[in-house]
């Protein structure tokens with residue numbers, strides 16, 4: 001299935017992270033929107049790594065970004081393409097701009113344009129749009145011609161300054177573009193600076209411009225993004241609203257390079273609960289940290305999708321197939337989204353309860369493996385072989401997870417408070433001990449219960465229930481006293497799934513041995 005646009009081209013979108021940090025929640029959301037749009041429209045999703053800012057990039061972070069995308073389930077069709085391997089392309093574009101007069105060499109010291117050409121951070125602290133109405137000061141190099149230019153070049157060279165390439169923004173008129181979210185936009189050209197497109201190359205030891213290698217002149221964010229978007233035939237640029245202010249410059253570049261601008265769709269910013277830009281002050285901001293915390297990727301994806309997009313009604317719980325079906329740029333809001341952690345936890349709880357158990361089990365397997373608790377007989381492979389014992393072990397795991405999950409919020413719950421379902425190596429929660437093991441009669445009662453349970457010919461809910469209540473009646477104690485004490489003995493916890501279901505899941509031999517193990521731990525009179 002391939003979407004053909006009105007102009008006959010195939011729909012192509014890209015996600016273009018810079019390896020200056022981890023995959024931020026905002027970046028993950030932008031990637032998700034691109035992916036949903038591409039998959040919804042039968043288009044192509046391209047991954048491009050914008051790694052030409054040598055001072056800020058950390059190549060070792062690329063893998064982490066790709067891992068976080070994989071965790072989110074965002075598969076890409078092309079790439080990753082690295083801008084650092086395409087420097088010739090940007091140089092050629094700059095040459096083209098110089099040849100047509102759309103750009104000029106600037107011989108000013110690099111400090112003069114510092115800050116004007118840097119790629120914006122994924123989620124910079126700056127406001128989404130700067131609306132400075134004042135006309136921009138143009139660089140003096142703009143008007144140099146002939147002998148004056150040769151003289152400026154010579155003077156700069158003598159000082160070890162190599163020229164940068166600046167775009168010659170028209171002095172009058174307006175630059176317009178259509179944004180699928182924010183509507184028609186228009187900026188006075190007089191307000192747009194003569195932005196740098198190619199940075200000044202760093203001179204080599206002899207003071208000469210480098211011919212090759214990492215010190216080739218590097219493109220600015222504006223040039224790199226536009227040249228690549230043209231080269232990759234990108235049809236829709238979906239990105240954070242912090243890029244709205246770059247867009248007029250990029251539209252000028254498209255026109256100067258003889259290309260038609262794509263459709264832009266700027267998605268709203270993500271704020272913390274206090275309505276300021278989401279940052280570390282609000283807690284974890286990297287997608288990977290939520291993976292580590294035990295959120296389910298599909299729950300996180302559902303949550304992210306609703307940060308700035310709505311299906312048009314109140315539906316919130318939407319599995320991936322539904323998100324894919326319902327996503328559209330028309331549903332993207334102009335209003336900033338608020339990252340609400342309690343909402344994210346609600347989604348995770350919903351997914352832990354509602355996923356078909358077979359879909360949840362691989363995540364539980366990952367969590368048990370991470371905690372060193374996994375046993376191979378619980379795996380699918382044994383069951384798949386038709387081994388009766390293996391498949392019953394798998395069924396045991398499925399039933400046990402199903403029993404535990406109503407009380408879980410994060411995957412880690414399966415290996416913390418529910419630890420005793422998967423290993424004998426657990427300890428008693430001191431608060432549970434203090435509350436439910438304080439009656440000295442319990443040592444004797446638990447020993448008798450162990451004997452009664454050990455004698456049961458059939459191990460099921462009702463048999464366990466009857467054995468415990470019969471003992472309580474015979475000893476003249478309330479069943480609750482015994483139930484609470486037994487729960488602590490076999491799970492270590494004060495709160496756990498219903499006791500007799502828990503006893504069935506833990507199994508007769510382990511329940512009996514855990515009760516006997518508890519006896520010496522009960523405080524004496």
Ligand SMILES: [Zn+2]
Nearest residue numbers: 106108139141
């Ligand atoms: Zn200049």
